[in-house]
Amino acid sequence: MSLPAADGPAIETHDVRRVFESRKGFLFREKTRTEALKGVDLTVERGAIFGLLGPNGAGKTTFTKILSTLLLPTSGRALVLGHDVSRETDWLRPRMGLVLGGERGLYNRISGRENLRYFADLYGVPLAEREERIRQLLERVDLVGAADRRVEEYSRGMKQKLHLARGILHRPEILFLDEPTIGLDPKSARETRKLIRSLVGDGVTIFLTTHYMFEAEELCPRLAVLSKGRIVARDTVDGLRSLVGGDRTFEVEAYGFEDREVEALRRLPGVSKVVEEEFGPMTRLTLRVRTLETNLGQVRDLLPGHPELAVRERRTSLEDVYLDLVDEEVR
Ligand SMILES: Nc1ncnc2c1ncn2[C@@H]1O[C@H](COP(=O)(O)OP(=O)(O)OP(=O)(O)O)[C@@H](O)[C@H]1O
Ligand SMILES: [Mg+2]
Structure with a gap:
């Protein structure tokens, strides 16, 4: 029996799991099992x-x-407005x-x-x-x-x-x-x-x-x-944002970087992550930056010999955060 907790959380779940079992194929009915939820604990305020x-x-x-x-x-337990679903x-x-x-x-x-x-x-x-x-x-x-x-x-x-x-x-x-x-x-x-x-x-x-x-x-x-x-x-x-290593994001683009250059950027204070992507002939490095100590000037200083170099700073977006989180999960 749950209490009518009018001021408790709107949602509270404990180790909620859900498995789907289905059969595929016509003759040899192969059984497939999908674990869609693997133990979800979540509390949501009202x-x-x-x-x-x-x-x-x-x-x-x-x-x-x-x-x-x-x-x-x-299996598991889910309460909504204090009541068992x-x-x-x-x-x-x-x-x-x-x-x-x-x-x-x-x-x-x-x-x-x-x-x-x-x-x-x-x-x-x-x-x-x-x-x-x-x-x-x-x-x-x-x-x-x-x-x-x-x-x-x-x-x-x-x-x-x-x-x-x-x-x-x-x-x-x-x-x-x-x-x-x-x-x-x-x-x-x-x-x-x-x-x-x-x-x-x-x-x-x-x-x-x-x-x-x-x-x-x-x-x-x-x-x-x-x-x-x-x-x-x-x-x-x-x-x-802070969970994925910083609310500042630097984007650095040039026609390719050497490993030692990427390493030097990685060692800058407050840099938590450097992701490398190719765009046709260009390479883009995306840096997640935690502190205010590091600025774009330091990035430029570490990359002489790239006349085509483009650097810019933006606020880490929720999309960056999301991709980092989902990406970490994949690895
Ligand atoms: N009725 C079902 N029978 C078998 N498998 C199912 C069923 N419903 C969902 N699944 C499986 O459970 C997993 C989670 O599916 P779900 O639809 O909850 O994902 P989702 O996060 O809503 O995805 P999307 O962003 O595409 O809507 C998937 O692997 C899906 O194939
Ligand atoms: Mg869906």
Whole structure:
């Protein structure tokens, strides 16, 4: 029996694992076993947007489905709003919303408004409130003009907006969004992010997955990176920057470098990492730099004899951090 911990974490998982077993082939039905989640421990506080990043196949959707009671974990324990996702689904379902990317889950032959009516009745939205609530929602997701057209005539982006409206129709306390802006044009994606942010203002906790690093950086004060079924990092964007060795990044380009030059750069104070990449005839060295002691002038001094040399400094982006983390996991 879990306590109704109204001020406890929004999400708390302990050693959550999920195995998929399926059979392949026709005659010799070969059994395949995929360990999608290999022991996930994660705590997410209430009232903010938490982002889950990770490469394709990392287990993000599987984890999201487990948290939203769509899928059972093979083992381990997951609590949402203090309640067990495997055993307290009746308590949880009215309090959570789920929006999975993709086109399924809407009725194509009826209008957007009729879809929302259907789900409102399903979720037990009081009839007296229904029409007004739907009207406000359609406005909020910018679908007023298309509300009475059949969903089969909707573009992908319009369907995604309708999905989002459906996900918040019953005013959930926690909302799970699996790649909420996938397939949206830049303007619609921006409006969707604005809508997501405004929900936090209403007190909703949001758990979202995304492949767009700028989106994660813009929306999520805290993030976790999932790689091959394991959480490899969990922190703020700044925390993750220092985890991968610095918030400054230098890019150095020339027609190839000698090993001793690369070594000299590696030995500069505060340099935690040097990655070498080829771009046609050019080589680019990317340096992760921790301290303020080192500057671009020192880099130039170490590389005489390269008239074509180009050096620049930028802030380490979440994308750099992400690639470092996922890359380390691969090696
Ligand atoms: N129903 C299923 N049956 C068998 N294997 C599955 C099933 N669902 C997911 N998997 C496997 O579990 C692993 C994790 O998949 P999941 O969809 O959770 O990844 P993801 O992080 O959401 O990836 P993406 O970024 O591509 O959406 C993958 O290896 C996938 O093939
Ligand atoms: Mg997915």
